Amino acid sequence: MADSLREPALLDALRGALGAAHVLTAAAEVEPFAVDWRRRYRQLPLAVASPANSSEVANVVRLAAAAGVAIVPQGGNTGLVGGAIPATAGREIVLSLRRLARVRAIDADNATMTVEAGVTLQAAQDAARAAGYLFPLSLAAEGSCTIGGNLSTNAGGTAVLRFGNMRELVLGVEVVLPDGQLWDGLRRLRKDNTGYDLKQLFIGAEGTLGVVTAAVLKLFPLARSSATALAAVVDARAAIALLRELRAALGDRLTGFELMHADCLRLVERHIPQQRNPLPGHPWYCLIQLDESAADEPLSERLQAALERARVVDAALAQSEAQARALWTLRENISEAERLEGFSIKHDVSLPVSAIAEFLERAGPLIGAALPGARIVAFGHLGDGNLHYNVAAPAQADSAEFVARNSSAASRLVHDLVHSLDGSISAEHGLGQLKREEICRYKSEVELDLMRRVKQALDPRGLMNPGKLV
Ligand SMILES: Cc1cc2nc3c(=O)[nH]c(=O)nc-3n(C[C@H](O)[C@H](O)[C@H](O)COP(=O)(O)OP(=O)(O)OC[C@H]3O[C@@H](n4cnc5c(N)ncnc54)[C@H](O)[C@@H]3O)c2cc1C
Numbered sequence: 001m002a003d004s005l006r007e008p009a010l011l012d013a014l015r016g017a018l019g020a021a022h023v024l025t026a027a028a029e030v031e032p033f034a035v036d037w038r039r040r041y042r043q044l045p046l047a048v049a050s051p052a053n054s055s056e057v058a059n060v061v062r063l064a065a066a067a068g069v070a071i072v073p074q075g076g077n078t079g080l081v082g083g084a085i086p087a088t089a090g091r092e093i094v095l096s097l098r099r100l101a102r103v104r105a106i107d108a109d110n111a112t113m114t115v116e117a118g119v120t121l122q123a124a125q126d127a128a129r130a131a132g133y134l135f136p137l138s139l140a141a142e143g144s145c146t147i148g149g150n151l152s153t154n155a156g157g158t159a160v161l162r163f164g165n166m167r168e169l170v171l172g173v174e175v176v177l178p179d180g181q182l183w184d185g186l187r188r189l190r191k192d193n194t195g196y197d198l199k200q201l202f203i204g205a206e207g208t209l210g211v212v213t214a215a216v217l218k219l220f221p222l223a224r225s226s227a228t229a230l231a232a233v234v235d236a237r238a239a240i241a242l243l244r245e246l247r248a249a250l251g252d253r254l255t256g257f258e259l260m261h262a263d264c265l266r267l268v269e270r271h272i273p274q275q276r277n278p279l280p281g282h283p284w285y286c287l288i289q290l291d292e293s294a295a296d297e298p299l300s301e302r303l304q305a306a307l308e309r310a311r312v313v314d315a316a317l318a319q320s321e322a323q324a325r326a327l328w329t330l331r332e333n334i335s336e337a338e339r340l341e342g343f344s345i346k347h348d349v350s351l352p353v354s355a356i357a358e359f360l361e362r363a364g365p366l367i368g369a370a371l372p373g374a375r376i377v378a379f380g381h382l383g384d385g386n387l388h389y390n391v392a393a394p395a396q397a398d399s400a401e402f403v404a405r406n407s408s409a410a411s412r413l414v415h416d417l418v419h420s421l422d423g424s425i426s427a428e429h430g431l432g433q434l435k436r437e438e439i440c441r442y443k444s445e446v447e448l449d450l451m452r453r454v455k456q457a458l459d460p461r462g463l464m465n466p467g468k469l470v
Contacts (some may be wrong), residue, residue, distance in 0.1 A: 007046060008066040014049050017059045024048040033074060034085065034095045039081035041433060045072065045094040048179035052099045054174060061211060062180030064093050070463045071095050075118060075149030078141035083206045087467025097148045097302055100213060103127045111219040112171060112188045113366065115173040117148025117212050124217065136163040140332040148212045154204035156428035159382035162255040164213045170208065172216035173199045178459040179306035186214050206430050207465040209458045223291035228324035229298035231307055232314040236357040239286050239382055242310050246288065249306045253299065256289035256316025257383035263336045264379045272333045279314045288330050295350035334379055342399030343468040344377060344392040345410045349418045350427035353385045359421055364415045367391055371406055387428040389414060415442065
């Protein structure tokens with residue numbers, strides 16, 4: 001009852017602070033903010049507030065805190081673990097960062113760029129390129145996901161092998177704390193040993209410790225020579241041997257090394273128009289990307305020679321930028337093709353690269369015995385030890401019913417095996433609502449306690465994205 005009394009006053013105050021057009025409450029208007037990309041989580045918020053700048057964000061957080069109402073930060077809403085969707089119906093404010101979409105500054109001599117949280121990843125890449133630089137984070141949702149979301153999930157993607165996760169690409173952050181204070185930590189320094197590296201707390205925190213409003217990103221030289229190839233291999237062991245050979249031969253020119261099972265490409269061909277696997281008939285494929293900032297580096301020749309030395313079963317080397325794009329489009333369409341095929345049980349796991357083959361050899365029979373007829377959709381960023389190991393319903397089965405009935409059992413098998421091989425049950429998507437309970441089985445009590453103490457220290461009232469991560 002107390003909540004229902006103070007909520008109208010809060011909504012009035014938010015409208016006063018942001019303008020009525022930027023505080024949505026009608027069900028039809030808030031619906032796009034209330035459902036996640038995979039349509040697994042849906043919960044209507046009390047309202048969607050869309051501030052235009054950092055001080056408006058601070059205002060919203062202060063007003064909500066005064067009313068005891070929780071905040072759910074949301075960027076592009078492409079997250080895959082339900083982190084940006086309210087955990088309880090009608091009681092939380094979704095704080096959309098999409099209007100904070102300014103590139104504030106590019107410092108060419110320092111090779112850095114200061115951008116607001118709602119800038120999409122693609123817009124950040126474009127701004128860097130226009131200034132003659134590369135911002136290397138790259139993932140299939142880049143047209144919609146935002147820098148704030150990338151930072152809050154410590155996003156990975158296809159170039160981690162060379163450039164690292166988002167965590168390694170950020171020099172400074174600006175954050176609105178749970179009590180509404182603004183922390184300007186927008187430092188542009190590559191060296192700054194002045195105590196705890198506080199920005200790291202907010203990277204990968206999934207909005208549970210504060211709202212990121214801006215960040216300083218590292219920029220890199222643009223690639224001036226590139227080569228892309230699809231290579232067919234007999235199994236994951238052969239793929240790992242190939243990765244090792246390419247690294248030895250080509251060093252950090254190797255920017256991407258993706259592994260895909262043939263079934264993934266079959267799904268893409270079935271569901272996405274004009275997609276074709278140029279090397280049909282093999283069980284596994286590696287997508288290889290080389291980049292070099294020096295112009296005229298004969299990368300294609302070097303890649304071809306390395307592939308020949310490695311004796312891959314078959315390979316298609318892109319002869320043009322269009323062909324290279326087509327190979328990457330195959331890879332980037334796997335998630336969308338899976339979605340069009342139906343629901344499946346998702347696993348985003350990481351392992352030491354040296355344990356990936358053993359994982360695949362053991363996981364297949366485990367799932368086969370527990371869920372006869374289930375189809376495995378396995379692909380991932382092999383160079384980073386990151387596998388998306390998804391379990392789809394048998395052909396003709398009702399996929400929603402299959403997932404509802406078998407999710408817990410399948411994930412338990414996969415995650416226990418990952419854990420026994422020193423892996424992680426979340427490589428890059430985070431914990432959100434999906435793995436919040438599950439993680440308690442795999443992290444030590446000491447580590448869980450440390451995480452809870454950090455949360456308690458920064459957000460003692462538990463108003464920042466409750467029901468997620470911890
Ligand atoms: C097709 C597809 C492919 C993908 N591929 C990859 C991939 O290769 N690698 C990868 O890592 N991820 C991938 N993702 C997942 C997703 O794109 C990333 O997690 C992305 O970083 C989320 O950004 P977003 O702006 O959409 O965040 P949202 O989904 O809006 O939010 C994600 C989390 O961050 C929090 N958050 C968002 N903005 C802020 C902020 N400003 N301050 C504080 N907290 C905030 C939210 O509360 C939530 O917990 C993929 C998703 C899709 C749909």
